[in-house]
Amino acid sequence: MSHTIKVLLAEDQSMVREALAALLGLEDDIEVVVQVARGDEVLAAARAHDVDVALLDIEMPGATGIEAAALLHRELPRVKLVVLTTFGRPGYLRSAMESGADAFLVKDAPAAQLAEAVRKVLAGERVIDPTLAAAALAEGANPLTDREREVLRAAADGSTNAELAKLLHLSQGTVRNYLSTAIQKLAVRNRAEAVRTAREKGWL
Amino acid sequence: MSHTIKVLLAEDQSMVREALAALLGLEDDIEVVVQVARGDEVLAAARAHDVDVALLDIEMPGATGIEAAALLHRELPRVKLVVLTTFGRPGYLRSAMESGADAFLVKDAPAAQLAEAVRKVLAGERVIDPTLAAAALAEGANPLTDREREVLRAAADGSTNAELAKLLHLSQGTVRNYLSTAIQKLAVRNRAEAVRTAREKGWL
């Protein structure tokens, strides 16, 4: 209890990362011992610095914070995991929890919640926004199959059916079938809307 | 010179905003005297607190940081303007400068540049990333007409031609014409790619 809490901070935007570090630095019982800017540097950094809590942004190059969380959970199970994100997408919350996260915070929550969350997870508590939790439970699980998600993700940048077919080694008709079922499952009118709502829900 | 620099901080994500405030709070000569979370609260706050420098995030509800900058520039010309953004889009830089910004920073620049920029703009200097400046000059101006931009923006969420026509009070054929010319000007294959590249360039 008496020694300071060692925190790893993973966030790709330097200015935000260092600002968050400054914020946590104001707390007497918390020390940011290592910062990384990429998801695929998290594990090594956590090992090297024997951290108590990892603070992981989701949107990062190399690997997402959720992927990093899953890896840490497997390799260093005693490290507590706080997942931080810009977007309060219910699907994100769901996958973060499935990856072993102990806390899930959105960046537009009050700053005080950050240090608070760090202390709480270390005490064995879980921290999640009740509103988001309700939304995650209400919307149910991702209805898309793996292939549907793959195709939708690939279609997100405006690629044409022919390009998607080549890219995914499928026939053009199959691509259209997957997109069609995805469009119906999401109850929208075309692929662009499908991409949009899948993103919003965190299903993409 | 001797009294502290009064800063207004506008950024919608509380955690980031307060973290940036903490960061600036570490500097002896800088004081964040007021924080706002919306673009349309900037002017009143700047007036009420007689600030020296306004730090404006671009992506905000109410009004963008660029719109807020233009307004401040007109109403309170002695306030120096630092525009801050997640995305280093050349078109953003261009419109920020046209709106009277004195500095343009991207959030993945080192945190030290923030305080530095505040001091520099107050000293009458301009602060911009040379690489971004080059890109902004190289890519030239936005080739889209007002209507083309409007239609493209409206089409971004996957709306169909019929919906766009209704929304914009145009005939369906006209909508298609605008999208067609936009697609050609941007040298892409369909509306989705057009939206994508227009966004990337900061032209949307």
Next chain:
DNA sequence: TCGTGGGCATGACATCTGTCATACGACAGT
């Protein structure tokens, strides 16, 4: 072992999208 669902494919059809030619009025610049 049977049924179900996923992954994959084809063909046919209707609709949506993108292109092009053409046109007219407004307005700015030469």
Next chain:
DNA sequence: ACTGTCGTATGACAGATGTCATGCCCACGA
């Protein structure tokens, strides 16, 4: 006065997209 550009519109056409029926193979759970 002439030209160019923008906003708006139409009609025709080709190609892309979305839907549907149907079929095959495979794995998995009842």
